[in-house]
Amino acid sequence: MSDKPQFSPGVMKYIEEGKKCLVEREALLERVKKYKFDTLAVHGLYSVEEALNLNQGALIEPLYLSASQAYRDADELEAALAYLIPTWCYTRIANPTTYYLEWTMALLEGYRTGVDTSCVVTASGMGAIMSAVDPFLVKQKDGPETMNFVSGVQVYGGTFQQFAIRKMAERGVEVRWILNPEDVEEWRSKIDENTRFLYVEAPSNPQQSFCDVEALAELAHSWEIPFIFDATCATPALLRPIAHGADIVVHSMTKTITSSGVAVGGALISRKPIVTKIKNDHPLFKDSFAEYVKFLPYRDNGPASAPVNAMFALNDLRTLRSRMDMFSRNTQKVAEYLETHPRVYQVDYLGLPSFPLHQLAKRYLKLVDSDDGAGNEVNRYGHLMSFRVEGPPENARRVFDNFRMIYRATDLGRIKSVATIPAISTHQQQGVDAREKADVPPQLIRLCVGGENPDDVIADLDQALNML
Numbered sequence: 001m002s003d004k005p006q007f008s009p010g011v012m013k014y015i016e017e018g019k020k021c022l023v024e025r026e027a028l029l030e031r032v033k034k035y036k037f038d039t040l041a042v043h044g045l046y047s048v049e050e051a052l053n054l055n056q057g058a059l060i061e062p063l064y065l066s067a068s069q070a071y072r073d074a075d076e077l078e079a080a081l082a083y084l085i086p087t088w089c090y091t092r093i094a095n096p097t098t099y100y101l102e103w104t105m106a107l108l109e110g111y112r113t114g115v116d117t118s119c120v121v122t123a124s125g126m127g128a129i130m131s132a133v134d135p136f137l138v139k140q141k142d143g144p145e146t147m148n149f150v151s152g153v154q155v156y157g158g159t160f161q162q163f164a165i166r167k168m169a170e171r172g173v174e175v176r177w178i179l180n181p182e183d184v185e186e187w188r189s190k191i192d193e194n195t196r197f198l199y200v201e202a203p204s205n206p207q208q209s210f211c212d213v214e215a216l217a218e219l220a221h222s223w224e225i226p227f228i229f230d231a232t233c234a235t236p237a238l239l240r241p242i243a244h245g246a247d248i249v250v251h252s253m254t255k256t257i258t259s260s261g262v263a264v265g266g267a268l269i270s271r272k273p274i275v276t277k278i279k280n281d282h283p284l285f286k287d288s289f290a291e292y293v294k295f296l297p298y299r300d301n302g303p304a305s306a307p308v309n310a311m312f313a314l315n316d317l318r319t320l321r322s323r324m325d326m327f328s329r330n331t332q333k334v335a336e337y338l339e340t341h342p343r344v345y346q347v348d349y350l351g352l353p354s355f356p357l358h359q360l361a362k363r364y365l366k367l368v369d370s371d372d373g374a375g376n377e378v379n380r381y382g383h384l385m386s387f388r389v390e391g392p393p394e395n396a397r398r399v400f401d402n403f404r405m406i407y408r409a410t411d412l413g414r415i416k417s418v419a420t421i422p423a424i425s426t427h428q429q430q431g432v433d434a435r436e437k438a439d440v441p442p443q444l445i446r447l448c449v450g451g452e453n454p455d456d457v458i459a460d461l462d463q464a465l466n467m468l
């Protein structure tokens with residue numbers, strides 16, 4: 001507190017009580033940090049003690065459908081609003097159900113990284129991306145008028161719009177696009193002293209571009225700027241970018257994390273501390289960026305998650321590792337089938353040895369806590385893939401229209417197999433030039449293989465392709 005407010009003995013009593021709660025939480029954290037990935041995903045920070053003492057024995061984290069929190073008296077209210085006691089106050093700022101999800105995500109992204117992490121959960125993936133990048137795009141006192149950031153061009157369609165329109169066209173922030181994110185030299189050539197951060201999505205949706213995570217983190221840090229990573233398609237079960245030096249990770253939890261497909265959500269996880277040269281008076285800005293976002297810009301801008309959506313995400317998250325394993329194995333089988341089909345001229349899947357980025361992805365995408373029998377983690381490549389149908393774009397449309405079981409939707413990460421044609425859906429608004437730059441031709445069908453038996457997915461693809 002900058003002006004050092006004096007608190008009455010009544011307020012101090014609550015502050016002391018709050019400190020005790022924080023000590024208890026630290027002890028719990030120490031305990032759960034020893035858990036394996038699956039155990040963290042199942043339990044997070046919700047414990048038997050908390051269930052019995054506070055929640056009538058409920059095994060599952062309660063859903064707090066209250067917009068706000070009541071306080072015992074003026075002293076507690078004062079301590080709470082000074083953020084000096086653990087409090088949730090108002091669901092735009094925090095909520096107990098969202099809190100469980102935030103801690104689980106922070107612990108999973110921080111798993112075996114050797115660093116501490118914090119997390120803020122948002123209403124959507126786009127909200128998480130906005131919350132991650134905006135605090136770095138501020139005018140600095142006595143700083144230059146211009147600023148830029150460097151981003152892989154292979155990003156989710158919504159991200160492309162947010163960067164190209166909301167940041168560049170509307171606010172004059174220059175976005176410097178990287179055409180080949182695997183090429184570290186291209187990144188190096190685009191950075192200057194006005195660059196605020198590096199941003200990448202990997203594997204990207206739908207092209208599955210990939211990058212050398214460690215090299216890019218090192219490059220960013222040599223300029224004293226953060227490396228922001230959208231790891232939606234990998235999930236922490238396959239890749240924890242913070243372990244390789246990334247500063248901030250964003251997720252659309254709408255996708256694989258909530259694969260039942262019942263809710264929208266996002267998450268921002270940061271390492272403690274992040275690298276940045278932005279001058280910001282608030283100590284959390286550098287020390288715990290996700291908490292900074294939560295307590296300040298998020299509070300003021302309002303992208304909070306609905307607690308019910310947080311609950312859905314939390315429930316699906318518990319089985320993340322085994323689901324990613326299953327999804328990846330199913331997708332591998334489907335991709336191998338498509339590679340042999342005469343009507344398909346290209347299959348893009350990071351798990352295929354023929355894919356140009358296979359070796360690079362192999363270095364990074366590994367199923368956490370798995371063992372190949374020789375003490376190494378096994379490679380898994382997720383459930384996003386795409387294939388390109390021979391002939392004019394109408395052929396791809398016909399194959400697409402012939403699917404009987406696979407759903408046609410601009411969706412991915414589902415327990416049910418879902419396909420889309422990005423050129424006419426997710427990437428429609430970008431226009432032909434941008435689609436060409438991003439290598440999204442109209443012949444390309446993005447397929448996200450679900451939890452069905454892969455033989456049935458193959459049968460559906462087979463009958464659709466054979467109708468050509």
Ligand SMILES: *Cc1c(COP(=O)(O)O)cnc(C)c1O
Nearest residue numbers: 124125126156205232252254265
């Ligand atoms: C869907 C998606 C987003 C946006 O997330 P929403 O939850 O839809 O707002 C961001 N990044 C990637 C990689 C995505 O697939």
